[in-house]
Amino acid sequence: MPALQEGAYNIQEWIMSRRLAGPRPTYLGVITGNLSSSIAVGRTEKITGGYEVKIGTNVVYAAIHEFGFKGPIDIKSFIRGTSRVSAHTRKMNMPARPFMRPGLEDKENQRFVLDRLQKRIEEAVNKQ
Numbered sequence: 001m002p003a004l005q006e007g008a009y010n011i012q013e014w015i016m017s018r019r020l021a022g023p024r025p026t027y028l029g030v031i032t033g034n035l036s037s038s039i040a041v042g043r044t045e046k047i048t049g050g051y052e053v054k055i056g057t058n059v060v061y062a063a064i065h066e067f068g069f070k071g072p073i074d075i076k077s078f079i080r081g082t083s084r085v086s087a088h089t090r091k092m093n094m095p096a097r098p099f100m101r102p103g104l105e106d107k108e109n110q111r112f113v114l115d116r117l118q119k120r121i122e123e124a125v126n127k128q
Contacts, residue, residue, distance in 0.1 A: 002044040002051075002053075002120075003113070003116035003117045003119070003120045004044045004051055004052070004053045004113065004116075004117070005041065005043070005044045005053055006116050007053075007109070007112055007113030007116050007117075008041040008042075008053045008054075008055050009041055010109060010112050010113070011055055011103045011104060011106075011109050011113075012039050012040075012041050012055055012103075014103045014106065014109055015039055015055075015099055015100060015102075015103040016036050016039055018102075018103075019098075019099035019100075019102055019103065020035060020036045020039075020099055021036070025097070027097070027099070028065055028097055028099055034059060035057065035059050035061075035062060035065075038057040038058060038059045038062075039055065039056075039057050039100075040055070040056060040057065040058075041053065041054075041055050042054040042055070042056075055100070055103075055104075056100070057100075062100075064094055065094075065096075065097050065098075065099065066096065066097075066098050066099060066100055066101065067096050067098070068094055068095050068096030068097075069092060069093075069094045070092065070093045070094070071091070071092060072089045072090065072091055072092070073089070073090055073092050074087070074088075074089055075087060075088050075089070075090050
């Protein structure tokens with residue numbers, strides 16, 4: 001497994017265990033498991049000037065949790081119990097509760113990735 005990929009899987013596990021599974025409101029906490037199970041690691045790819053591996057989610061509400069949101073939202077009409085609630089606009093103020101960025105900013109995670117890269121370089125040099 002490429003070193004960057006190995007590092008990305010380590011960060012993925014860190015995010016899932018240390019940011020999504022903790023108590024609210026500091027952490028998101030797991031309610032349905034949808035967000036946690038959506039954290040995915042892409043393949044290591046060569047790009048201009050180096051290599052990259054992406055870690056992310058395709059869950060629509062993830063960005064609201066990561067960055068927060070303040071503003072109006074449109075609510076469609078719906079049924080609550082036996083009453084119909086009309087469509088309306090509501091003000092929302094949700095503070096950011098980042099879960100992805102802390103995994104990338106964590107010094108231990110950064111050290112893990114660098115250690116893996118160094119190990120792979122040493123293995124390649126020693127083969128020669």
